[in-house]
Amino acid sequence: MARKSLGGFIRSLRPLKKYLAAHRRMFLVGLACAFLTNSLGMVFPLVIKSGVDSIGASRRTGLLLSVALLIAIKLVQGLFRFLMRRILIGISRKMEYKIRADLFEHLQGLPLSFYQRSRVGDIMSRATNDLNEVRMLLGPAIMYSFQTAVTVLFALPVMAYIDLKLTVLAFLPLALVSLSYKKVGRMIHERSMQVQRSLSDITAKAQENVAGIRVVKSFTRERQEIEHFDKLNRDYLRLNMDLIKVSGLLFPFMSFLSGLTSLIMLGYGGLLVSRGTITLGDFTAFFIYLAMMYWPMISIGFVLNVIQRGRASLDRIMELFNTRSDITDVAASGAAVPGPRRIEGRLSFRRLDFSYPGWAAGVLKEVSLELEQGETLALVGPVGSGKSTLLSLIPRLYDPPPGTVLIDGTDVRELPLEELRRSVAMVPQDSFLFSESIRENVIYGLDRQAAEEEIIKVVKTAGLYNDIQQLPNGLDTLLGERGINLSGGQKQRTSLSRALIVDAPVLLLDDCFSSVDTHTEEAILGALRGYTRGRTTIMVSHRISTVKSADRIAVIQDGRITQLGSHSRLLEDETGYYASLYEKQLLREKIERIS
Amino acid sequence: MVEDEFTGKAYDTRLARRLFGFLRPYRHYILMATLALLASSACQLAGPYLVKVALDKYITPGKLDGFGILLWTYFAVISLDFLFRFAQIYLTNYLGQKSMYDLRMALFRHLQKLSLSFFDRNPVGRLVTRATTDVEALNQLFSTGLVTVIGDLAMIIGIMAAMLWLSPKLALVTFSILPVLLAVTFYFRRKMREGFRLVRTRIARINSFLQEALSGMMTIQLFNRQQKSRSDFDKLNLDHMQAHIQTIFYYALFYPLIDMIAAVSMAIIIWYGGLRAMDGALTFGVLVAFIQYVEKFYKPISDLSEKYNIFQAAMAASERIFGLLDTRESIESSSHSVYRDRLNGSVAFRDVCFSYNQDEPVLKGVSFEVLPGEKIAIVGATGAGKTTIINLLCRFYDPQQGEILIDGVDLRELDKTWLRSNIGLALQDVTIFSGTVKNNIALGRENPSLKRITAAADAVGAMDFIEKLPGGFDHLLTERGSNLSTGQRQLLSFARVMYKNPRILVLDEATSSVDSHTEHLIQQALERLIARRTSLIVAHRLSTIRHVDRIIVMHHGRIAETGTHRELLARRGIYFNLYQLQYKDQEITVPGE
Known part of the structure; x- marks a missing residue:
């Protein structure tokens, strides 16, 4: 490796430095163990040599000494080898743990916009496969390269001391191993x-x-599909066999080269022994050294491979770490933090223009609206008119422009993020539930324990109580892959319960009754009325029945508020969006009633 | 993946028997591979023996006559070893790849037979994993595990035999350590297996937690739960690390122990053999050969735990694969299926009841008749059961009660392939297959005639946009058809049906609104499409309804009204109101475009 690329190589590993720093002392101890166990291993052939030479000279004590030494060496070597593995591989696992924890922490801080542009599968593969590659770089790669270095460093001088020419000859095929x-x-x-x-x-x-x-x-395309799959499958088979033709050659070839080394040893070394230039013990030791070097030499290629893959994977992980959240606390950006106080829930939108990052078209245009504390506002409008976007700006799922969205007169961007989100309970359009019990899902947002009555109360308000009673384990029924699947409407009502229990001054409902039948919806709305009293509420819906009792109704079309007022006021404009929505609603109800 | 939980069995007779069933066609390859392996083992055993001969016959006595021949023999042996090894690797991989190919095809064929209700329940990702990742996990078993285990055994036995042959006494003394070796291997194998299972289970937990957290990140952030999920994750992460550290302990102990045992054997050989050599009872060459044999003896043993893991992973994968292969949920053609030369195209539903889930009936006794060539629109509110009628007519599902007849024959009596080749289906959600426009219209029929494809595309008015695509009919479409607009996809699916030219047309009209120009194109295409065919259309557009002979109004799983557009309007019932609703919908959305 050229010096320049070596510098680049080390620079590319810099992110790992801080993880290694925590284990620096133990890491050095581990390396020392690696050094000791490998260098002791190199003494082994010398002991065998002296044993063999003792046999040749018929020295029994010498032989006994060699044998005792042999076992003693192995014992000490084994001890260090045990320590080396435990320490070095252990550290690599600990670093893996820490990187994974940091990565998760980092991912939790990334904004919604990041999750909308990345695929979950891709993030997953970085956090699992790539992390494993990096661990291989930290553990086994370091261990094996150390082993190779020590083996070559020790064996070479000893072998050269025994016979230089023989060493050079024997090493020719081994050099070929690495080259090939x-x-x-x-x-x-x-x-x-x-x-x-x-x-x-x-x-x-x-x-x-x-x-x-x-x-x-x-x-009836099954046969063609099978044929197509068959073709791809055959290609795969063929390509695999192409690969085997090369990779399958590798190992036998290495073996062959090592056999060639033995052959040179046997021929030339035998000649030297018969001439008396070297002893039989030298000869045997040489043989063992060569056998010992065989694997480390092969492992050079393996180690290089692991290092290369580890570096590429590290880059991919660092890409995640280098993605920064633009939605941060004011404290982090250095501005003043408002003192702790209870948010009342007055909401203001002031000439709010908004478009998603990277999108040219504006989603919201000059939206201005004031909501009194405790007021209920309903939002209606065609699909894609900007209703959900408006809601998502309040808890800063996306950042609104400065000074456009305010709570109690304070820009939401100036409030600590945690406090803001604690004050705003939102039920999103897609009800995401965790694979835990219903209870866990309902109390998800609470920092404290919840009394059974409290849970039952919100579950009743959300119209979920009867459903839960039908379930095998009631509130403790597990959801998700290991549990049961709730219907769409049940999911929405669970998600609603989760928002209700946190008791926030601002409640945002984003079309959360769409899968609930109208009858149940009316019951929920009736129960909710008591709850929303005193809370500022915005609800998005397509149904007149949902919105008509709101204090005010806003119609959003193409990002602008086109109508604003109470149900009866809006109906006065007969050509307006609201009036036609109302007529459709009446028709639907009529159809339902016919049966 | 949650289903990645591990049973930890490394050998299950029932599974193994089925797995070996996939190897049976290649038993000749297995035989050849095993022979190659044995030959290669023999070569490897010959090496130390030749060294012994060299030492005893030539080197020690210093007589080098004929030493050259021995060296050439040695060269021949390592060359042969090279050939045999390669042959063995090639053959085992070949049979491994071949049997994986078979297994993958078996899975894919099986998937094509399963009924739609199976696909409704099983997520796409899981099924894909079975045919890819799980089959891949068997690769190691087939290509490295199985044959090398035979090879390792042969090697161990061969070495023992060679040692006994060279010097029975020294061999027996050397073997005295074997019981210790067996005990150590046995103990550690169990520990490592447990560790491996623990690690696999825990990494699976980390992954499923991560998957869920990433999918639900918005919820986590909205409810300020970062702290909680961090500590939950940390627990799983820590458990995983500890499982590893525990496993490392056993691995770290196992290797030096095996090494130690090997060293003791070596010491025994040198001490006992050395003494006997001094007495002249043993030649020096035998001693060196023994040392080399012992080194080769321990390598397969220390690899054993790794092989064990391969078996374990393979058993877990094959359990999942066979689980899928055992799913019997296909809609079979009856044994005495009826083929018809010609189809007139009459359709009848007689008191059909159906539910996807047991307690939610979707169709509650539906009866109607369609004459050959008649055009019927099915309308109704969402969830009234319109799409279900289509699903049953195409026999994606079988009704729980009642019967569906085509030309007076029950669907279950008709050959499924024949049935489906006579029904043309165009769905709301147009599936585009990756490939050319041409293939997407002909849908895999052999030797698609470009003339017919062009005619089909022309008839539905798709030529205009196809000609504008780079490459025209040879333009490559991506899987989700993202490079086509909604209207274009709609026309493409019409062209498909036109090319197929079925006697019965079934159409689930798209609800999404399109601009008025496209709307016009689609209506024209539709008119051509339904001409001279029995047609059943789930209609959402007023303009479509105008083209049909009769309208069936579905309401809560029953037929509420039937009649022509005029008749139904005059009744002022459900249809009348639906019509107005539809009318309003289109009135509201169209000017907004």
Whole structure:
């Protein structure tokens, strides 16, 4: 490796420095153990040599001494080897733990916009596969490269001392081992990339087939699909065999080269012994040294490979770490923090223009609106008119421009994020629930323990109580993959309960009754009325029945508020959006009643 | 992945028997691979023996006549070893890849047979994993595990035999340490297996937690729960690390112990063998050969735990694979399926009841008849059961009660393939397959005739946009059809049906609004499409309804009204109101575009 690229190499590993620093002392101890165990191992052939020489000279005490030494060395060596593995691999696991914890912490701080542009699968693969590659770099790669270095460093002088020419000759094939690995390694890399690509083709095909199974079946395309899959599968088989032709050669070839070394040893070394230039013991020791060097030499290629992959993976992990959140506390940005006080819940939107980062088109245009503390506002409007966006700006899921969204007269950007979000309870459109019990999901947002009555109360308000009673374990029924699946409406009501129990002064409901039937919805709305009294509430809905009892109703069309007022006021404009929505509602109710 | 929980069994007779069933076609390869492996082992055993001969016959006595021949023999041995090793690796990989290929095809074929209700319940990702990742996990078993275990055993036995042959006494003395070796291996194998299972289970937990947290990050942040999920995650993360540290302990102990035992064997050989050599009862070459054999003896043993893990992982994967292969949820053609030469195209539903879930009936006794060539629109509010009628007619599901007849024959009596090739289905959500426009219209039929494809595309008015695509009919579409607009996809799916030219057309109209120009194009295409065919259309557009002969109004799983547009309007019932609702919808959305 050239000096320049070595510098780059070390620089690319710099992010690991702080993780290693915590274990620096133990790491050095581990390296010392690695040094000791490997260097002791190099004494081993010398002991065998003296044993063999003792046999030749018929010295019984010498032989006994060698044998005793042999076991003693192995014992000490084993001890250090045990320590080396425990310490070095242990540290690599501890660092893996720490990096994973830090990564999770970091991911939790990233804003919603990040999660909308990244795929969960991609983040997952960085946090698992890539992290594992980095760990391999930290643990085994360091351990093995140390082993190789020590082995070569020790064996070479001893062997050269025994016989220089023999050493040079014996090393010729071993040098070939490393060289050939580098060359063949590239070929293997290329072919295995092809195999990987082919595998991802197969995966994509299976994905496409399963996702489109309805079309496949209705067009009786099964046979063609099988044929297509068969073709990809065959390609994969062929590419794999192409790879095997090269990679399968590698190991036998290494073996062959090592055999060649033994052959040189046997021929030339035998000649030297018969001439008396070296002793039989020298000869045996030489043999053992060569055997000992065989694996470390091969492992050079392996280690290089691990290091390369580890570096690439580290880069991918660092990409995540380098993504910064733009939604931060004022404290972090150095501005004044308002003292702790209870938020009352007056909401103001002042000439609010908003567009998503990277989007040219504005989503909200000059929205101005004042909500009194305790007021209930309903938002209606066509799909994509900006209703959800307006709600998401209040708890700063996205950052509004400065001075446009205020709570109690304070810009939401000036409030500590935690306090802001504690004061705003939101029920999003998609009700995400965790694979835990219903109880855990309901009390999710609470910092304290909740009394059973308290939970029952919100669950009743949210119209979920009867459903829960039907479930096998009531509130403790598990949800998700290991539990049961709730219906869409039940999910929405669980998500509503979760927001209600936190008792926040501001309540935001984003179309959270869409999967609930109108009858249940009316019951919930009736129960909610008592709850929302004294809380500032904004509810998005498409149903007149949901919104008509709100204090005020705002119609948003194409990012602008086009109508604002009470139900009866809005109905006065007969050509307006609200009036036509109302008529449709009446028709629907009529249809329902017919049966 | 939650289903990645580990049973930890490394060998399960029932699973193994089925797995070996996939190897049976390649038993000749297994035989050849095993022979190559045995030959290679023999070569490896020959090495130390040749060194012994060299030492005793030539080097020690200092007589070098014929030493050259021995060296050439040695060269021949290592060359042969090279060939045999390669042959063995190639053959085992070949049979491994071949049987994986078979397994993957078996899975894929099986998937094609399963009914839609199966796909409703199982997420796409899980099924894809079975056919890819899980099959891949068997690769190691097939290609490295199985044959090398045979090889390792052969090697161990071969070494023992060679030692006994060279010097029975020294061999027996050397073997005296074997019971210790067995005890150590046995103990550690158990510990390592437990550790491996623990690690696998815990990493699976970390992954499923991470997956969930990433998907629900908005909820976590909205409720200020970062602290809680951090500590939950930390617990899992810590558990995982501790499981590893525990495993490291056993690994760290196991390797030096095996090494130690090897050293003791070596010491025994040198001490006992050395004494006998001094007495002249043993040649020096035998001693060196023994030392070399002992070194080769311990390598397979220290690899054993790794092999064990391979078996464990393979068993877990094959359990999941066979679990899928055992799912019997296909809609079978009946044994005496009826083929018809020609289809007239009459359709009848007789008192059909159906529910996807047991307690939620979707169709409650639906009966209607459609004459050949008649055009029917099915309308109704969301959830009234319109789409279900289509699903049953295509036999994606079988009704729980009642019967569905085509030309007077029950669907269950008809051959499924024949049925589906006579029904053309165009769905709301148009599935685009990655491939050319041409293939997306012909949908995999052999030797698609470009003339017919062009005619089909032309008939539905899709030519305009196809011609504008780079490459025209050869333009590559991506999987989700992201490079086509909604209207274009709609036309493409019409072209598909046009090309198929079925006797019965079933259409689930898209609800999404399109601009008036596209709307016009789609209506024109529709008119061409339904001409001379029995057509059932789940209609959302007023303009579509105008083209049909009769309208069926669905309401809460029953047929509430039937009749022509005029008749139904005159009744002032559900249809009348639905019509006004639809009318309003389109009135509101269209000017907004």
